[in-house]
Structure formats: structure tokens, C-alpha cells
Amino acid sequence: MDNMKKIMIIDDAGFIRVLFREALKREGYEVITCENTYTAYKMIKESEPDLLLLDINLPGGSGIDLLKQLRNEGNNISVIMITAVSIKDTVIEASKYGIKSYLTKPVDINILKERISEALEE
Amino acid sequence: MKNKILTKIQYINRIHRIFIEKTDIKRVFRFLEEKTFPNVGIKRAAIVQTEDNYKFYYKYRINKNILKDIREQNYRNLNDWINGNTAKILHYGSKYLFVFESGENREWVYFEPLHLKEDYFGILILTADEKDISQDDHFIFFLLANHIAEIFYLDDNLKKAASLNRLNRKFLKHSKTATAFLDKNLHIVQTNILFRKIFKIRKKSILDICKYINRPLLENMISSPDSRVSFEFGGKNFEGRIVRARMKDNIKYLLLIDDVTEVIALKKRIWQNQKLRELGEISLRIAHEIRNPLQVILGFIQLLNEQEDPEKQKEYSNIIMNESRHLNGLIEDLLLYAKKVDINFEECIPSVIVEEVCNSLKERADNSNITINSDLKRFTFVLDIKRFREIVTNILSNAIEKLEEEGRKNSSIDIYLEKKTGIFILNISDNGSPISGENIERIFNPFFTTKDNGHGLGLSIVKNLVEAMNGKIEVKSRNGKTSFIMKFEKNDLQK
Numbered sequence: 001m002d003n004m005k006k007i008m009i010i011d012d013a014g015f016i017r018v019l020f021r022e023a024l025k026r027e028g029y030e031v032i033t034c035e036n037t038y039t040a041y042k043m044i045k046e047s048e049p050d051l052l053l054l055d056i057n058l059p060g061g062s063g064i065d066l067l068k069q070l071r072n073e074g075n076n077i078s079v080i081m082i083t084a085v086s087i088k089d090t091v092i093e094a095s096k097y098g099i100k101s102y103l104t105k106p107v108d109i110n111i112l113k114e115r116i117s118e119a120l121e122e
Numbered sequence: 123m124k125n126k127i128l129t130k131i132q133y134i135n136r137i138h139r140i141f142i143e144k145t146d147i148k149r150v151f152r153f154l155e156e157k158t159f160p161n162v163g164i165k166r167a168a169i170v171q172t173e174d175n176y177k178f179y180y181k182y183r184i185n186k187n188i189l190k191d192i193r194e195q196n197y198r199n200l201n202d203w204i205n206g207n208t209a210k211i212l213h214y215g216s217k218y219l220f221v222f223e224s225g226e227n228r229e230w231v232y233f234e235p236l237h238l239k240e241d242y243f244g245i246l247i248l249t250a251d252e253k254d255i256s257q258d259d260h261f262i263f264f265l266l267a268n269h270i271a272e273i274f275y276l277d278d279n280l281k282k283a284a285s286l287n288r289l290n291r292k293f294l295k296h297s298k299t300a301t302a303f304l305d306k307n308l309h310i311v312q313t314n315i316l317f318r319k320i321f322k323i324r325k326k327s328i329l330d331i332c333k334y335i336n337r338p339l340l341e342n343m344i345s346s347p348d349s350r351v352s353f354e355f356g357g358k359n360f361e362g363r364i365v366r367a368r369m370k371d372n373i374k375y376l377l378l379i380d381d382v383t384e385v386i387a388l389k390k391r392i393w394q395n396q397k398l399r400e401l402g403e404i405s406l407r408i409a410h411e412i413r414n415p416l417q418v419i420l421g422f423i424q425l426l427n428e429q430e431d432p433e434k435q436k437e438y439s440n441i442i443m444n445e446s447r448h449l450n451g452l453i454e455d456l457l458l459y460a461k462k463v464d465i466n467f468e469e470c471i472p473s474v475i476v477e478e479v480c481n482s483l484k485e486r487a488d489n490s491n492i493t494i495n496s497d498l499k500r501f502t503f504v505l506d507i508k509r510f511r512e513i514v515t516n517i518l519s520n521a522i523e524k525l526e527e528e529g530r531k532n533s534s535i536d537i538y539l540e541k542k543t544g545i546f547i548l549n550i551s552d553n554g555s556p557i558s559g560e561n562i563e564r565i566f567n568p569f570f571t572t573k574d575n576g577h578g579l580g581l582s583i584v585k586n587l588v589e590a591m592n593g594k595i596e597v598k599s600r601n602g603k604t605s606f607i608m609k610f611e612k613n614d615l616q617k
Contacts, residue, residue, distance in 0.1 A: 013414040015415075015441060016418060018418075019425070019441075020421075022422075022425055023421065023424075023425055057406070057407070084406075084409045084410040084414060085410070086409070105416065106416040106419075106421070107417065108420075109425065
């Protein structure tokens with residue numbers, strides 16, 4: 001149980017959260033979810049997850065802004081962006097703040113699992 | 123004697139007919155010169171203008187002597203000359219025939235005053251100095267003079283009418299407006315080519331315009347001459363106006379029709395382009411809205427393959443189905459949102475429509491213990507009935523759904539409908555939870571939704587519908603009441 005990693009899903013769509021929770025729980029991860037940036041920030045501090053699955057279009061502010069804020073505070077938590085936005089500029093922007101992966105929805109669940117385990121190994 | 127008169131009268135009739143037929147004064151005078159009356163020869167006839175210039179018509183000059191006489195005697199005008207020289211006045215009915223003797227050469231001048239025209243004084247008919255002119259002959263001259271006067275008058279007007287006609291005809295021919303002249307019974311008296319083309323009228327005959335455009339529509343046009351009335355015919359769109367126009371004899375109305383099919387198509391394209399541009403601007407949102415459900419569908423299908431627990435399998439399948447439906451619904455809403463709203467205005471009673479919508483949703487409201495109170499004033503207004511029903515249904519079901527979810531006791535919806543000068547107001551309010559200030563601003567934005575399963579296009583579509591009918595919609599949320607207030611203005615077709 002010690003090596004059970006905690007993954008936090010931040011996405012405003014309910015069923016996305018359900019999907020990822022179902023998929024990741026089967027892999028033995030602990031999963032917590034959050035639907036907007038207001039509560040995300042607080043939850044990250046309190047729960048200290050190992051990995052963030054972060055969307056961009058969120059109520060309360062862009063996922064990239066949240067990322068920026070975390071980095072500015074010196075928080076180097078592993079982040080994988082999973083988003084509907086596939087614009088190159090956005091990808092580059094997000095990359096500036098150090099992300100493990102940028103995945104565009106709809107993402108294959110197996111690929112998602114791979115990226116997560118890669119990110120957590122490091 | 124009798125025979126003589128008869129012959130002469132017959133002769134006069136013939137001349138009269140010729141005058142009417144020929145309607146050309148020159149020819150008439152030529153005819154007169156060539157023919158002679160028995161016993162009387164008409165030398166010349168002249169139409170004399172008033173004022174000081176003795177302008178003679180058609181180069182027919184008055185006898186030099188008479189003219190000389192006028193000048194020498196210093197008569198200011200013919201009137202004076204006549205008055206000063208009347209030798210004899212013969213009366214025939216209400217008219218006078220003046221007989222003059224003038225100068226050395228006696229000439230009998232018959233002068234018939236022209237009462238028909240202001241510019242013209244009368245007709246002089248000069249005869250040979252034949253003294254035994256009978257009364258019959260005088261009578262004939264009288265008739266003749268009359269006829270000439272009438273012909274002249276007719277001729278003049280016909281010339282004007284002809285030139286006007288020519289102008290009219292040219293204008294009508296080249297005009298891009300289909301024109302029809304109608305009589306008081308709305309029968310077609312005259313049309314231009316374009317009109318015949320549009321309504322595919324082949325023969326130039328008296329036609330009932332009601333065959334092509336229905337009577338209520340025509341009456342609408344007649345009663346509001348300042349506005350254009352839209353209608354469809356043969357798959358094309360037209361705008362028509364009727365103006366009152368009293369032209370020759372029986373023409374009472376002018377019907378003007380413009381083909382606006384292209385204009386409408388263009389407007390539609392512009393609207394759609396605008397909407398597409400807006401959609402382009404919110405394409406990120408669309409990507410988001412479509413890709414999320416897709417992720418859920420594809421993801422759960424993958425999980426389904428690895429899942430052995432039947433309960434879970436069922437759960438996953440349901441989620442897949444729901445998300446598929448949600449996605450389809452979203453695409454439908456998107457299309458609705460982007461589509462140009464077609465509006466067909468009709469006179470209706472808005473309260474009747476609101477009542478119908480309330481009745482259709484009553485059962486659902488009752489099941490959730492929601493009371494619907496309505497205070498609807500009854501009046502007529504010109505609206506698109508179908509669209510108005512859609513608007514009311516949308517707002518009312520939203521309110522019911524919201525109150526259902528919140529599940530409070532004493533949930534109620536109030537509907538007010540009242541008319542003020544030039545507008546009417548529909549207010550649908552619920553006593554559910556308030557909408558935050560931030561959300562109020564965005565509530566009509568596309569894709570904005572506070573529902574879990576919402577697409578966020580419903581209210582944007584409602585707003586489009588309201589604005590397409592010259593209305594405004596706003597939402598207020600205060601003092602425990604959330605209200606959707608719609609104001610509709612009178613449009614052109616209102617009387």
C-alpha cells in the first residue's frame with residue numbers, strides 16, 4: 001500500500017472524472033477528483049497527490065494558469081495535460097511550465113495508463 | 123325640307139364619327155376643306171387662342187380683312203372685336219352663333235365659343251358670303267363647331283395621354299418592379315412585362331388578381347400603403363405594395379411587386395456566415411464539448427472489454443449510450459443555433475399560446491409539486507406563432523426543471539403577460555435558487571450551462587428567436603425570484 005500512488009483528476013465534465021477513476025482504480029491507483037480551479041488549488045495542498053491529470057478549459061480559470069501558479073510556488077508535481085484543445089501554441093505554452101505529457105481527447109485508455117506509469121517512475 | 127335636314131344630320135353624324143375615329147385635328151380640317159356642305163362652303167376653320175396674340179392653329183389664317191379690321195380698330199383682343207362687331211346673334215339652345223360682317227368682303231364668320239378649354243376662346247368657321255344660309259345650316263355649323271371643339275379637346279388630352287403613356291410604357295418596360303394597374307374590383311387593367319412573367323400570364327386580358335395573390339393579403343396591402351407585405355409565389359419570395367392611383371377611367375390601384383428572393387438568400391448567407399464566424403470563434407469550446415463525450419464513449423468501450431463484472435458492464439454500457447445521445451443532441455442544437463431563423467408573422471393572441479404551453483407542461487409541474495400562476499392579458503399581436511411557442515416552452519421547461527432538481531416545497535412559477543403602447547411584455551419567474559451575478563452575464567452565451575447534462579445552447583437559441591421577432595430578453599435574479607423578461611415590439615405589419 002505504501003507504493004500506491006495518488007492521482008488527482010481535474011476536469012469539469014462529470015463522466016470524464018468517472019471514466020478516469022474507473023480506469024485508474026483498476027490499476028491500483030488512489031484517485032481523487034476535482035471539477036474547478038477554485039477547489040483544485042486547495043485540494044492539491046491538502047492531499048499532496050503524486051500526479052495531476054489536468055484539463056485546460058475549467059471553471060475558475062485555465063488549467064495552464066493553475067500550472068503556472070504551482071510552478072511559481074516551487075511545486076514540481078508531475079502533470080499530464082489531458083484536454084480537447086489541440087492547438088500547437090497551447091501545447092508549447094503548457095510545455096514551458098514543465099509537463100510530463102500533453103494528451104488530446106479522446107485519448108486511448110491504454111496510452112493514458114502508459115504515460116501515467118512513465119511519469120510516476122521518474 | 124325634312125329630307126334636307128335629315129341628310130345634313132346624317133352628314134354631321136358621319137363627320138362626328140370621323141372626328142372620333144381620326145382624332146387628328148389636321149386630318150379633320152383637311153377633310154373639312156375637301157368636303158363642302160350643300161349650299162355652304164366652309165373655307166377655313168381656325169381655333170383661336172385667347173390673350174392678345176391671335177395665334178391660329180394649323181396655319182389656317184383668319185381672313186386678312188378681319189385681321190386688318192382688328193388691328194385698325196385697335197381692338198385689344200378678339201373678344202372686343204366680337205363684341206364690337208356683332209351683326210347678328212343667333213341662338214341655338216344654350217349656345218350662341220355669332221355672325222359677323224366685316225370689311226368690304228362680307229364674310230360670314232361663325233364663332234363657337236369653346237367652353238371646354240381655358241386657353242382657347244372659340245372656333246371660327248368662315249363661310250362663303252352666302253347670304254341665304256338657312257337656319258338648318260346654322261344649326262349644322264353649330265354642331266360642327268361643337269364637334270371640332272370636342273375633338274380638339276380630346277386631341278389635346280390624347281396627345282398628353284399619349285406622351286404620358288409613352289413615358290409610362292417606357293418606364294414600365296424597363297422597371298425592375300413588376301407593376302399592375304388594378305380597377306376598383308382588383309381586376310388587372312394593365313401590367314408590365316415583368317409582372318406577366320412572374321405570374322405567368324400569357325394573354326392580355328382582364329384578370330382577377332385574386333387568382334394570384336389571396337384577398338386578405340391584398341387587403342392588407344391596401345390598408346397599409348406604407349409598408350411592404352411579404353408573400354411567396356412559385357417558390358420565390360416577393361414584397362408587394364399597393365398605392366392608390368387615379369389614372370384614366372377605371373384604374374384605381376397600382377400594385378408594385380419586387381422579387382426579393384435573392385435578397386433573402388443573401389441575407390441568410392450573411393447571417394449564416396456570421397454565425398459560422400461566431401462558431402469559429404467558439405470552436406475551441408465546440409472541440410471541448412464534442413471531445414469530452416467522445417472520450418467518455420471511447421474510454422468506457424475500452425474498459426468494457428476488460429470488465430467481467432456484469433453490474434459494471436451494465437453501468438458502463440449505460441454511460442456510453444447516454445453520452446452518445448448527449449453528443450447527438452449537442453450537434454442538433456449546434457445546427458439549430460447556426461441556422462437562420464425563418465419568421466412568419468401572423469396575427470395571434472399571445473395569451474392563448476402561453477396557456478397552451480402551460481397546459482402541456484402542467485402534468486410535469488404537478489408531479490413535482492410546482493404551482494404555476496398566470497396573469498395573462500388578452501390582446502392581439504403580430505408574431506410568429508410557432509417560434510413564440512418555442513420560446514415560452516423553452517423558458518417554462520427550464521424553470522420547471524430547475525425547481526424539480528431543487529425539490530423545495532412551495533415551488534412556484536409566475537407568468538405575467540401584459541400589453542403596453544407599442545410593445546408587450548412576457549415575464550416568467552420562478553422562486554428557486556438565484557443565479558449568481560457572474561452567471562447572469564453569461565447565461566445567454568452559447569455553451570454556457572449550469573446543468574450536468576446541458577449543452578448550453580438552449581437559451582442562446584431562445585435569444586436568437588426573440589431577437590428575430592423584434593424582441594429583447596433579459597434575466598433578473600433578486601429577492602428570491604429569478605425572472606426571464608421578454609419585450610416584443612410592434613413591427614411593420616401592425617396597424
